[in-house]
Amino acid sequence: xxxxxxxxxxxxxxxxxDHPALARAAASGAPVICLYIREDPGQRQRPLGAAARWWLAxxxxxxxxxxxxxxxxxxxxxxxxxxxxxxxxxxxxxxxxFWNRRYDAGGIAVDTALKAELAARxxxxxxxxxxxxxxxxxxxxxAGDPMKVFSPFWRAHQxxxxxxxxxxxxxxxxxxxxxxxxxDLASWDLEPTKPNWASGFPEAWTPxxxxxxxxxxxxxxxxxxxYAEARDRPDxxxxxxxxxxxxxxxxxxxxxxxxxxxxxxxxxxxxxxxxLAEIGWREFAYxxxxxxxxxxxxxxxxxxxxxxxxxxxxxxxxWRRGRTGYPLVDAGMRQLWQTGWMHNRVRMVVASFLVKHxxxxxxxxxxxxxxxxxxxxxxxxxxSWQWVAGSGADAAPYFRIFNPMLxxxxxxPHGNYVRRWVxxxxxxxxxxxxxxxxxxxxxxxxxxxRLGETYPHPVVDHDAARRRALDALAEIRDPSAA
DNA sequence: TTTTGAGTTGTTCGA
DNA sequence: GTCGAACAACTCAAA
Numbered sequence: 001x002x003x004x005x006x007x008x009x010x011x012x013x014x015x016x017x018d019h020p021a022l023a024r025a026a027a028s029g030a031p032v033i034c035l036y037i038r039e040d041p042g043q044r045q046r047p048l049g050a051a052a053r054w055w056l057a058x059x060x061x062x063x064x065x066x067x068x069x070x071x072x073x074x075x076x077x078x079x080x081x082x083x084x085x086x087x088x089x090x091x092x093x094x095x096x097x098f099w100n101r102r103y104d105a106g107g108i109a110v111d112t113a114l115k116a117e118l119a120a121r122x123x124x125x126x127x128x129x130x131x132x133x134x135x136x137x138x139x140x141x142x143a144g145d146p147m148k149v150f151s152p153f154w155r156a157h158q159x160x161x162x163x164x165x166x167x168x169x170x171x172x173x174x175x176x177x178x179x180x181x182x183x184d185l186a187s188w189d190l191e192p193t194k195p196n197w198a199s200g201f202p203e204a205w206t207p208x209x210x211x212x213x214x215x216x217x218x219x220x221x222x223x224x225x226x227y228a229e230a231r232d233r234p235d236x237x238x239x240x241x242x243x244x245x246x247x248x249x250x251x252x253x254x255x256x257x258x259x260x261x262x263x264x265x266x267x268x269x270x271x272x273x274x275x276l277a278e279i280g281w282r283e284f285a286y287x288x289x290x291x292x293x294x295x296x297x298x299x300x301x302x303x304x305x306x307x308x309x310x311x312x313x314x315x316x317x318x319w320r321r322g323r324t325g326y327p328l329v330d331a332g333m334r335q336l337w338q339t340g341w342m343h344n345r346v347r348m349v350v351a352s353f354l355v356k357h358x359x360x361x362x363x364x365x366x367x368x369x370x371x372x373x374x375x376x377x378x379x380x381x382x383x384s385w386q387w388v389a390g391s392g393a394d395a396a397p398y399f400r401i402f403n404p405m406l407x408x409x410x411x412x413p414h415g416n417y418v419r420r421w422v423x424x425x426x427x428x429x430x431x432x433x434x435x436x437x438x439x440x441x442x443x444x445x446x447x448x449x450r451l452g453e454t455y456p457h458p459v460v461d462h463d464a465a466r467r468r469a470l471d472a473l474a475e476i477r478d479p480s481a482a
Numbered sequence: 483t484t485t486t487g488a489g490t491t492g493t494t495c496g497a
Numbered sequence: 498g499t500c501g502a503a504c505a506a507c508t509c510a511a512a
Contacts, residue, residue, distance in 0.1 A: 053494080106499095116506095141490090141509080141510060141511080141512080142510070142511060142512095143508095143511090145510090147509085147510085148508080148509060148510090149488085149508080149509055149510075150489085150490070151487065151488080151489065151490085152488090152489090152509075152510055152511085162492085232491075277490080281490085307488085344491090345491075348491065352492095366497090394489070394490085394508095394509085396492085397504085397505085397506095398491080398504090398505080399492075399493075399504050399505085400491085400492045401492075401493070402491095402492065402493085403492080403493060403494090406492085406493075407492090466493085466494095470504090477505075477506080
């Protein structure tokens with residue numbers, strides 16, 4: 001009599017290598033059922049944004065192809081996780097279920113309930129750590145509390161010892177021959193059609209594990225050298241662009257950690273340290289999310305609950321569409337819209353602009369990023385928005401208000417990033433491109449620009465907006481002074 | 483318990 | 498053009 005199969009429930013871990021759940025299932029010798037569930041969003045689960053849905057489609061196709069090359073396939077099902085799991089178990093006679101943990105409150109609630117349900121029916125469940133360097137609760141202050149400042153968090157994280165070795169991709173997976181039905185990926189409508197706003201995405205991205213490994217390898221032989229400085233330059237290919245791959249678990253931070261160390265040699269170079277600190281920020285964001293599950297909705301610092309946000313639909317729309325009149329801001333928002341991604345330096349600038357220049361609630365920006373970023377991450381996105389807004393853990397100080405012109409001059413000194421994404425400004429010389437409203441009329445005319453027609457006037461005046469933000473922030477600074 | 487040093491990413495102003 | 502100081506005070510984490 002053949003062995004009962006094991007189910008591997010794939011979630012945000014769409015890879016075969018360094019996949020603890022898959023490795024355990026493979027090691028059991030049981031026939032393996034690889035399952036992906038398009039979950040009905042539970043009460044506290046966040047439906048995927050549109051750009052992330054596009055990525056998911058590609059990633060699921062890639063995973064299915066990789067499994068097929070091993071005589072396996074990915075079973076796709078829709079519904080509530082508990083119902084889908086019950087149905088698959090009933091149809092297959094599976095006796096064990098493996099998955100890698102998730103850390104958002106909604107996901108934890110679903111997993112905890114399901115685990116109890118299955119245990120009550122005699123189904124063994126193993127939930128394993130696979131998507132972080134360390135579990136969020138492992139890092140603690142000396143007093144045993146969650147950490148709220150990045151630097152001590154990261155030091156404590158590193159004091160906990162070596163990061164484990166990545167697991168190899170299973171060499172073989174015994175197939176389950178019972179014939180399980182799978183839904184058709186196309187029927188999930190993950191990809192846009194009318195209009196197909198993602199038509200430019202495939203040129204920029206290759207979703208899937210192979211694409212992730214290619215991106216990492218290219219980064220390690222290329223941009224890692226000089227990363228500490230060049231990473232701030234949106235006009236250059238100087239970042240790893242691994243974020244969406246990490247978001248969907250096509251590559252694990254453990255793999256990145258190990259490969260980066262090997263590529264950089266054993267010495268802790270500045271570039272390597274800087275790069276790994278970015279992985280550290282992801283660890284910190286998940287640490288915060290785990291201990292503060294409402295991160296995407298509630299100010300980490302309660303005094304921001306009284307902040308005088310403005311309701312300004314027109315300004316919000318201008319920001320979303322990249323029509324604020326500030327070239328660097330507009331370039332970033334259009335890069336986001338057209339490719340599903342934005343350079344990190346520019347993310348800070350556009351976020352600071354929305355929150356401080358426009359005084360629009362960070363949650364509005366967070367939601368827009370959630371919908372438009374292919375790397376929209378349940379922990380990174382809210383943690384980063386709160387950091388910029390000043391309402392977060394270890395947040396930027398209130399007086400740190402980015403000047404979009406100055407940031408442009410510093411980090412896009414030739415204006416090439418702006419030219420790439422705001423083509424109507426392309427003919428402007430670099431001295432004018434970050435502040436076209438200050439350019440002499442003949443310069444604008446020569447570049448074919450009529451302010452207010454071919455490119456907008458600034459939606460707000462920088463100096464006035466800056467003062468207004470400082471005043472607003474002063475309102476919540478000292479509660480006793482009110 | 484108290485004290486002490488530190489805290490991702492900036493800007494502006496005046497010398 | 499370049500440089501240092503001011504911008505606030507508060508909270509965190511560890512000694």
